Amino acid sequence: MLNKGQSEEELFTFLSRKKREDIDHDFILSSMCTIPHSVAVRAHCMFMETNLGDPGLFPGTYSLERLLIRRFGSLFHCAEAGGYATSGGTESNIQALRLAKVQKSGTRSPNVIVPESAHFSFKKACDILGLEMRRAPVGKDYRMDAEKAASLVDKHTIAIVGVAGTTEYGMVDPIANLAKIAQQHDLFFHVDAAFGGMVIPFLDRPVPFDFALPGVTTIAVDPHKMGMSTIPCGCLLTRDPGLLTTLNIETPYLTVKQEFTLGGTRPGAPVAGALAVLDYLGTEGMRAVVAGCMKNTGRLIAGMETLGFPQAATPDVNVATFVCPEDAVPGPWRVSWTRRKHLRIVCMPHVHAGRIEAFLKDMGELHA
Amino acid sequence: MLNKGQSEEELFTFLSRKKREDIDHDFILSSMCTIPHSVAVRAHCMFMETNLGDPGLFPGTYSLERLLIRRFGSLFHCAEAGGYATSGGTESNIQALRLAKVQKSGTRSPNVIVPESAHFSFKKACDILGLEMRRAPVGKDYRMDAEKAASLVDKHTIAIVGVAGTTEYGMVDPIANLAKIAQQHDLFFHVDAAFGGMVIPFLDRPVPFDFALPGVTTIAVDPHKMGMSTIPCGCLLTRDPGLLTTLNIETPYLTVKQEFTLGGTRPGAPVAGALAVLDYLGTEGMRAVVAGCMKNTGRLIAGMETLGFPQAATPDVNVATFVCPEDAVPGPWRVSWTRRKHLRIVCMPHVHAGRIEAFLKDMGELHA
Numbered sequence: 134m135l136n137k138g139q140s141e142e143e144l145f146t147f148l149s150r151k152k153r154e155d156i157d158h159d160f161i162l163s164s165m166c167t168i169p170h171s172v173a174v175r176a177h178c179m180f181m182e183t184n185l186g187d188p189g190l191f192p193g194t195y196s197l198e199r200l201l202i203r204r205f206g207s208l209f210h211c212a213e214a215g216g217y218a219t220s221g222g223t224e225s226n227i228q229a230l231r232l233a234k235v236q237k238s239g240t241r242s243p244n245v246i247v248p249e250s251a252h253f254s255f256k257k258a259c260d261i262l263g264l265e266m267r268r269a270p271v272g273k274d275y276r277m278d279a280e281k282a283a284s285l286v287d288k289h290t291i292a293i294v295g296v297a298g299t300t301e302y303g304m305v306d307p308i309a310n311l312a313k314i315a316q317q318h319d320l321f322f323h324v325d326a327a328f329g330g331m332v333i334p335f336l337d338r339p340v341p342f343d344f345a346l347p348g349v350t351t352i353a354v355d356p357h358k359m360g361m362s363t364i365p366c367g368c369l370l371t372r373d374p375g376l377l378t379t380l381n382i383e384t385p386y387l388t389v390k391q392e393f394t395l396g397g398t399r400p401g402a403p404v405a406g407a408l409a410v411l412d413y414l415g416t417e418g419m420r421a422v423v424a425g426c427m428k429n430t431g432r433l434i435a436g437m438e439t440l441g442f443p444q445a446a447t448p449d450v451n452v453a454t455f456v457c458p459e460d461a462v463p464g465p466w467r468v469s470w471t472r473r474k475h476l477r478i479v480c481m482p483h484v485h486a487g488r489i490e491a492f493l494k495d496m497g498e499l500h501a
Numbered sequence: 502m503l504n505k506g507q508s509e510e511e512l513f514t515f516l517s518r519k520k521r522e523d524i525d526h527d528f529i530l531s532s533m534c535t536i537p538h539s540v541a542v543r544a545h546c547m548f549m550e551t552n553l554g555d556p557g558l559f560p561g562t563y564s565l566e567r568l569l570i571r572r573f574g575s576l577f578h579c580a581e582a583g584g585y586a587t588s589g590g591t592e593s594n595i596q597a598l599r600l601a602k603v604q605k606s607g608t609r610s611p612n613v614i615v616p617e618s619a620h621f622s623f624k625k626a627c628d629i630l631g632l633e634m635r636r637a638p639v640g641k642d643y644r645m646d647a648e649k650a651a652s653l654v655d656k657h658t659i660a661i662v663g664v665a666g667t668t669e670y671g672m673v674d675p676i677a678n679l680a681k682i683a684q685q686h687d688l689f690f691h692v693d694a695a696f697g698g699m700v701i702p703f704l705d706r707p708v709p710f711d712f713a714l715p716g717v718t719t720i721a722v723d724p725h726k727m728g729m730s731t732i733p734c735g736c737l738l739t740r741d742p743g744l745l746t747t748l749n750i751e752t753p754y755l756t757v758k759q760e761f762t763l764g765g766t767r768p769g770a771p772v773a774g775a776l777a778v779l780d781y782l783g784t785e786g787m788r789a790v791v792a793g794c795m796k797n798t799g800r801l802i803a804g805m806e807t808l809g810f811p812q813a814a815t816p817d818v819n820v821a822t823f824v825c826p827e828d829a830v831p832g833p834w835r836v837s838w839t840r841r842k843h844l845r846i847v848c849m850p851h852v853h854a855g856r857i858e859a860f861l862k863d864m865g866e867l868h869a
Binding site: 134135136137139141144145148153155158164166167169172174175176177181183184187190191192193194204207208220222223224227253256257260261262300301334357358363364365382383384385387392395396397399403405409411412413415418469 | 502503504505506507509512513515516517518519520521522523524526529531532534535536537540542543544545546547548549550551552555557558559560561562564565572575576588589590591592595599620621622624625628629630631668669702723725726731732733750751752753754755756760763764765766767768769770771773777779780781782783784785786787835837838839840845
């Protein structure tokens with residue numbers, strides 16, 4: 134049985150204490166999530182009880198999801214793209230490979246080619262879907278080697294995956310080359326832009342990674358990362374607006390009769406939050422956010438190099454990595470380490486210029 | 502590209518208009534979700550930015566997830582049960598079958614036996630995991646026929662699924678018999694109590710459905726249904742506290758090194774919300790909520806029968822079904838229909854006594 138019940142005051146005193154045990158975002162340098170934008174929080178609260186799993190009951194909220202997909206379609210050079218709001222990059226990546234598997238359902242012992250730098254969610258997806266995962270090596274620049282990827286293709290290959298903004302080094306794979314290879318072999322080509330999809334379009338010189346490249350089939354992008362939305366909000370975009378219906382299953386007793394999503398009940402609140410940020414900031418606002426993050430990344434790299442910690446890669450997006458011993462980072466700071474043991478810092482919007490200077494100061498004092 | 506950006510006032514005028522297009526909960530009689538409890542909303546807002554996908558950054562929030570699992574373990578007669586907070590019943594059901602598949606990884610052409618009344622998420626799960634789904638028929642009482650389920654077992658069977666509170670008719674399958682059958686054949690036995698798990702324990706005469714039965718391996722329960730939490734919050738419980746680690750994959754660059762969840766980034770906010778409701782209401786509070794919903798269900802059935810619409814089943818939980826033509830329900834009310842074309846109404850907490858009377862009045866006037 135449960136406890137005997139508490140007063141609201143007792144309960145929130147307890148919850149506040151627990152909240153204070155969480156790490157202060159001022160010291161979180163390792164996360165691809167950030168403090169949500171105030172308009173995202175306000176919109177989230179307004180749509181708190183909505184359920185996109187039963188869209189006929191929430192036609193207003195559902196229209197926001199369609200608008201969010203339209204915004205990303207337009208941003209990614211395919212205004213008519215299909216798609217839906219997922220629980221995040223992992224669901225988007227699972228669903229993309231599920232689509233590839235259905236499209237090539239005649240293929241025995243199907244395999245998928247991913248860069249060795251791919252996010253661990255692809256391991257999860259391949260395990261679940263019964264796909265062989267072939268890892269293509271990255272070059273010295275930590276980008277997927279397109280030629281070596283091509284050499285892994287055989288008649289059992291159903292899909293190639295490229296990453297636009299890798300989790301570890303912030304690199305964009307050679308998406309244009311990979312798209313050509315995918316087209317040559319008639320393969321499904323999924324771009325994991327969970328992080329980079331909200332960065333690259335707003336850079337001064339964006340590298341091609343989206344539906345502007347004819348070979349790109351699907352794109353994952355996460356508003357709850359650089360989109361400063363509330364968690365959970367990812368999006369899966371499909372060039373073919375009808376592609377997702379190939380995953381349809383029957384859904385009796387709902388207001389819709391079929392469903393292609395991975396989840397059933399789905400929160401509308403973070404979708405409203407994601408759209409709110411895009412529509413509030415617009416192109417210029419997002420450019421300013423991204424420019425700030427990139428400037429801070431550059432400042433961090435320059436400062437660390439001055440302290441004797443050279444960068445491990447020249448990143449395409451706001452992820453900085455360094456040659457640095459594991460005991461070199463002082464106390465309250467939370468950083469992370471790549472599989473190759475490089476120090477990794479993600480310059481998210483909450484890691485503003487003042488925090489970078491504070492971190493460099495602490496590093497400088499420790500290594501004076 | 503995006504639009505040019507909006508003022509916060511313009512944006513929220515637009516969002517408010519969209520919100521008004523959603524159906525008023527006063528008229529939603531078809532949903533297993535409800536308006537979240539005020540303490541859930543307050544707790545949700547307090548933990549808005551937390552990410553359980555990286556628990557080392559949010560140790561306070563993570564401890565709330567552990568407490569939530571402990572509450573359900575205790576409620577379900579296995580204080581040491583393992584588990585985690587999922588995105589809802591679908592993820593819980595997918596993960597349960599994934600666990601079964603790993604446990605019986607030597608089985609060729611594996612199959613799973615589910616009642617024909619099982620939620621459509623099992624179709625999704627079997628499609629994704631490459632499992633054959635065998636549907637056991639239900640009896641006249643809409644409960645799974647345990648003998649017929651047993652007759653479907655063969656050497657390729659890896660799991661049986663029983664439902665405690667079916668989506669369509671609110672029935673509890675003969676879980677005790679199914680648990681025995683599962684034990685006899687050494688099968689994984691998953692109980693989908695997504696709806697009933699927060700109802701049955703609080704009834705005057707609870708039917709056995711949980712870990713008190715030795716054969717039960719895992720249980721799905723959804724706080725975002727009768728737990729009055731915010732969306733998304735489901736839970737998967739495992740009798741063996743270490744079972745989930747069989748799904749572990751490596752997770753470099755996080756504060757934890759391995760992960761068994763389906764999703765990556767996971768919201769802490771609805772988990773705090775779910776725990777808040779349980780701890781605020783306690784056993785007596787939940788009993789009162791459930792008693793109210795059951796009383797309203799009884800009143801609705803009595804009222805409908807008086808109007809000439811007999812009940813289709815005598816439900817175990819707060820789902821009422823009726824023999825009733827599809828055009829018999831007037832305008833603003835949102836009801837749903839089972840696959841057998843019975844009118845279906847879920848008496849959730851937001852469907853309070855006044856709404857039942859208003860619905861019966863409208864039905865009476867239309868059919869006077």
